[in-house]
Amino acid sequence: MPLVTTTEMFKKAYDGGYAIGAFNVNNMEIVQGITEAAKEVNAPLILQVSKGARAYANHTYLIKLVEAAIEETGLPICLHLDHGDSFELCKSCIDGGFTSVMIDASSKPFAENIEITRKVVEYAHDHGVVVEAELGALAGVEDEVNVSAEDSHYTRPEEVEEFVSKTGCDSLAIAIGTSHGAYKFTAAQCTRNEKGELVPPPLRFDILDEIVKRLPGFPIVLHGSSSVPQEFVRMINENGGKMPDAVGIPEEQLRQAARGAVCKINIDSDLRLAMTGTIRQFFNEHPEKFDPREYLKPARANIKELVKHKLINVLGCDGKA
Ligand SMILES: O=C(CO)COP(=O)(O)O
Numbered sequence: 203m204p205l206v207t208t209t210e211m212f213k214k215a216y217d218g219g220y221a222i223g224a225f226n227v228n229n230m231e232i233v234q235g236i237t238e239a240a241k242e243v244n245a246p247l248i249l250q251v252s253k254g255a256r257a258y259a260n261h262t263y264l265i266k267l268v269e270a271a272i273e274e275t276g277l278p279i280c281l282h283l284d285h286g287d288s289f290e291l292c293k294s295c296i297d298g299g300f301t302s303v304m305i306d307a308s309s310k311p312f313a314e315n316i317e318i319t320r321k322v323v324e325y326a327h328d329h330g331v332v333v334e335a336e337l338g339a340l341a342g343v344e345d346e347v348n349v350s351a352e353d354s355h356y357t358r359p360e361e362v363e364e365f366v367s368k369t370g371c372d373s374l375a376i377a378i379g380t381s382h383g384a385y386k387f388t389a390a391q392c393t394r395n396e397k398g399e400l401v402p403p404p405l406r407f408d409i410l411d412e413i414v415k416r417l418p419g420f421p422i423v424l425h426g427s428s429s430v431p432q433e434f435v436r437m438i439n440e441n442g443g444k445m446p447d448a449v450g451i452p453e454e455q456l457r458q459a460a461r462g463a464v465c466k467i468n469i470d471s472d473l474r475l476a477m478t479g480t481i482r483q484f485f486n487e488h489p490e491k492f493d494p495r496e497y498l499k500p501a502r503a504n505i506k507e508l509v510k511h512k513l514i515n516v517l518g519c520d521g522k523a
């Protein structure tokens with residue numbers, strides 16, 4: 203099976219009340235962990251590559267790793283550019299074999315966002331590639347750009363129809379309270395549960411509902427959707443790490459989003475936490491070991507378990523490949 207676009211995936215996800223997981227990939231062990239999990243539960247997948255991932259691992263290596271995963275799993279997989287910041291970067295990924303790109307011009311003024319997005323859509327559609335665009339600004343760190351809490355704002359529902367009809371984009375990323383990274387909320391924004399863990403304020407489902415009313419049937423994307431599992435935060439902190447008050451989006455809220463119009467849910471930080479926690483623990487327990495295969499193997503296994511859990515219990519896309 204060749205790489206696929208998201209068109210069919212999103213239609214089925216929308217109608218079926220589930221979402222597709224979009225997981226960021228940066229190296230072989232991450233690709234293997236994710237795709238082995240998806241194979242076991244027969245889930246469709248989006249593997250996404252950021253500008254930083256492309257700079258780290260090289261476009262050709264990433265394409266070949268994903269092609270290898272398709273050969274090994276036989277799954278429908280879409281290869282997506284995450285947070286493309288220019289027409290040139292999007293074009294380079296389209297020319298280089300990606301089946302989906304994101305143009306993220308959400309920090310630009312509305313008219314400029316429309317103009318850049320439309321240019322990418324024209325080129326992409328001419329080449330059989332689909333485009334994700336973004337309206338609203340998530341707080342947090344994304345690809346070297348740090349959006350401060352003051353500069354972040356929710357998507358304005360009154361803008362979405364004009365934006366989608368003028369750009370022709372295929373899906374829309376929105377801001378309803380998620381954000382990138384492992385520190386999605388400050389302790390001051392949260393309450394604490396009986397275990398003393400931080401409980402963040404709920405996502406703005408009222409804004410999502412307003413958007414869906416204006417764009418019935420249109421696929422919505424949620425970025426910044428890691429849940430920051432406290433077991434991995436603890437594993438990091440108990441083995442020499444320092445990540446105080448790391449907090450993410452409760453999985454129950456992501457499940458609720460996946461049942462509705464949200465067709466793509468982006469997860470990266472949770473993979474990083476699983477990998478880092480596992481490796482830290484391994485080094486702590488085996489200070490004499492130095493063979494990378496010995497610590498990358500359990501790291502890959504924990505990524506696989508984490509992704510399986512997300513596919514079945516959060517996204518609901520198991521059995522849908
Ligand atoms: O949105 C993301 C990638 O585009 C990832 O978000 P997290 O940092 O919450 O994993």
Ligand SMILES: O=C[C@H](O)COP(=O)(O)O
Binds near residue numbers: 343
């Ligand atoms: O949105 C950000 C993703 O987690 C990718 O992060 P990165 O730019 O550090 O690769």
Ligand SMILES: [Zn+2]
Binds near residue numbers: 306308336339340344
């Ligand atoms: Zn953005």
Ligand SMILES: [Zn+2]
Binds near residue numbers: 468
């Ligand atoms: Zn993102």
